Amino acid sequence: MSLTPKDKATVKLFWGKMSGKSELIGADALSRMLAVYPQTKIYFSHWKSCSPGSPEVKKHGKTIMMGIGEAVTKMDDLERGLLTLSELHAFKLRVDPTNFKLLSLNILVVMAIMFPLDFTPMAHLAVDKFLCALALALSEKYR
Amino acid sequence: MVEWTEFERDTIKDIFSKIDYDVVGPAALTRCLVVYPWTRRYFGNFGALYNAEGIMGNEMVANHGKKVLHGLDRAVKNMDHIKESYCELSQLHSDQFHVDPDNFRLLADCLAIAIATQWGSAFTPDIQAAFQKFLSVVVFSLGSQYH
Numbered sequence: 001m002s003l004t005p006k007d008k009a010t011v012k013l014f015w016g017k018m019s020g021k022s023e024l025i026g027a028d029a030l031s032r033m034l035a036v037y038p039q040t041k042i043y044f045s046h047w048k049s050c051s052p053g054s055p056e057v058k059k060h061g062k063t064i065m066m067g068i069g070e071a072v073t074k075m076d077d078l079e080r081g082l083l084t085l086s087e088l089h090a091f092k093l094r095v096d097p098t099n100f101k102l103l104s105l106n107i108l109v110v111m112a113i114m115f116p117l118d119f120t121p122m123a124h125l126a127v128d129k130f131l132c133a134l135a136l137a138l139s140e141k142y143r
Numbered sequence: 144m145v146e147w148t149e150f151e152r153d154t155i156k157d158i159f160s161k162i163d164y165d166v167v168g169p170a171a172l173t174r175c176l177v178v179y180p181w182t183r184r185y186f187g188n189f190g191a192l193y194n195a196e197g198i199m200g201n202e203m204v205a206n207h208g209k210k211v212l213h214g215l216d217r218a219v220k221n222m223d224h225i226k227e228s229y230c231e232l233s234q235l236h237s238d239q240f241h242v243d244p245d246n247f248r249l250l251a252d253c254l255a256i257a258i259a260t261q262w263g264s265a266f267t268p269d270i271q272a273a274f275q276k277f278l279s280v281v282v283f284s285l286g287s288q289y290h
Contacts, residue, residue: 124177
């Protein structure tokens with residue numbers, strides 16, 4: 001399921017369209033994940049609020065999108081490119097990697113809302129493959 | 144038994160009163176077959192499903208998408224007895240179609256995305272949560288008679 005040149009081009013194209021609103025997108029995707037999968041709130045028990053629009057959600061949404069942006073620039077070698085982030089998630093944050101796909105789904109939902117015509121099944125496929133590859137690279141240092 | 148809040152019940156009824164079955168059903172199934180190509184194995188008699196273009200123009204896929212979406216109607220009408228409502232369909236998917244039940248979850252995800260393209264920002268996080276909870280109960284029920 002590796003990324004073809006066409007997949008990479010599709011991801012970069014959408015990233016270009018999203019970059020101006022990445023904070024909003026990150027916050028929206030994160031809000032949705034927390035609402036749809038309440039068990040994910042355990043990683044944010046130190047926050048005052050996990051509600052959409054809360055300052056913590058907005059700030060963390062931005063952080064997540066910056067990480068994804070980094071992954072977009074390192075698409076040709078995600079494993080090496082995301083080593084530090086993988087170590088962070090494995091050893092410090094200790095996020096169960098099964099949660100990565102929960103956030104991925106919500107990123108796809110936000111993209112479907114933002115680009116109802118352009119987010120075709122083919123585009124969905126390319127972005128889903130990228131997010132799966134990203135999740136795999138992020139899981140690299142777990143064991 | 145699943146507990147539903149008033150908001151969740153109202154949301155599900157609202158979604159299904161507004162949904163365009165002719166658009167969303169085909170869109171969801173098409174997406175599933177394109178994004179998760181292994182699901183094509185269950186539709187061998189639908190003709191050429193070799194690529195996205197073939198799938199998107201396929202009338203049998205479109206008709207089946209509508210059928211699958213209408214398959215949710217019984218759950219909408221019977222939210223307190225969803226598992227029982229799907230006993231027969233679960234047996235069918237297990238014994239006759241041999242569908243790996245993990246694929247039900249994939250189709251449910253595609254359905255959420257199909258609705259998102261139709262509703263836009265009106266598909267709020269709370270509405271999405273209610274819808275996906277509803278779908279997860281149906282998905283569970285469809286897998287319940289597997290053995």
